Amino acid sequence: MPQIEQLAATYGSQIFWLLVTFGIVYLVIGRGMARKVVGTVELRDRTVAEDLSSAEAARASADQAEEQWRAQENAAREQAKRKLAEARAAGAKASEQRLGAANAELDAKVSEAEARIAAAQQAALTEIGAVAADAARDIVRRVAETEVEEAEARKAVEKVLHG
Template sequence: MPQIAQLAETYASQIFWMLLFFGLVFFVVGRGMVPKVMATVEARDSQIAADLAAAGAARTQADAEEEAWRVQSNAQRAQAQALIAAAKAKAATATEKSLAKAQDKIDAQLAEAEARIGAAKDKGLAEVAGIASDAASQIVTRLTGAAIDAKLADKAVKEALSA
């Protein structure tokens, strides 16, 4: 076979060119391109780490601001509740005073009405007693024909009404 016979002649040449090619690839890729790629990867990693650190700091600051806002909101809510409670207490006091004045006025009107009713009752009883006394005198006069003294008739009517 002629191809095998040529192998010994071309073997050294192929090894030379293979070493030259792989050496060239090693120096171009290994020494030229890989350091640039590695530098880019390291720069990207450091940028990502810096961005994560900045995001963490921003998150911490946002949490602190949120907490401050919550504290301020709670303080304002408490202050508003205190104002509402004070307004309710003031309104209750004003209502109590108004109700007390109205109650005093009603009590005065009630006492006045009771006094008028008592006076009317006494006047009515006096009139009833007078009418009853006159009626008793007239009844006795008609039945017996004798006239009765008005004082005696008044005394008899008072005894009958008190019993």
């Protein structure tokens, strides 16, 4: 076979050119491009490290801001509780004053009504006595056919009513 014979004749030169080609590729890629790739990787690592450190600083700042916010919120909540307690106390005091005034007014009205009731009761008793005396005079006139003085009739009625 002629192809195999030809292979043996060109075998040495093919190996030579193979080594030359690999050498050139090694020099171009290994010496030139590898440095750029390593530089890019190092730059990326530095960028990632810087981003992580800035993220950590931002997280610390956010934590501090959250603490300040919570402290302000707690202070505002305490202030609101104090104001609510003050408002409740003021409302209770105002209610007590209004209730006291209303109770005093009601007590005055009750006393006045009791006085009117007592006067009306006294007037009714007096009137009952007068009506009873008139009725007694009328009964005596019809039954005994005699006239009784009004004063005597009143005295008799008073004696019966008051024992």
